[in-house]
Amino acid sequence: MQQMQGEETRDLKDHDSALFRIWILGPFHVERHLSTDAWEPVDEKEWGSIQAAADYTKSLWRFLLTYHKRTTT
Known part of the structure; x- marks a missing residue:
């Protein structure tokens, strides 16, 4: 998912400040944020x-x- 901000394009699905991401649709699993674009x-x-x-x-x-x-509401 992408959002245009002026001429800058930002990816909204991953945030550099997130420590974990949790997948709940499909098989449940947790991933730890290691560095930019690196998850374990x-x-x-x-x-x-x-x-x-x-x-x-x-x-x-x-x-x-x-x-x-x-x-x-």
């Missing part, structure tokens, strides 16, 4: 089990939906 998968033992991932995903969706409702 985090081993499941570091973040818990598949059940922990499912619980986290459910909480995250609930938070996002609540935030969306508050900002659109």
Whole structure:
């Protein structure tokens, strides 16, 4: 996803300040930010089990939906 800012093009899907990114659509997995454009998968033992991932995903969706409702009403 790209956004034009004057003549500058900025990639909106990755942010240099992010420490982790979490993929919840498809197979759940967590990646650690190493450097610009470099991400490393985090081993499941570091973040818990598949059940922990499912619980986290459910909480995250609930938070996002609540935030969306508050900002659109």
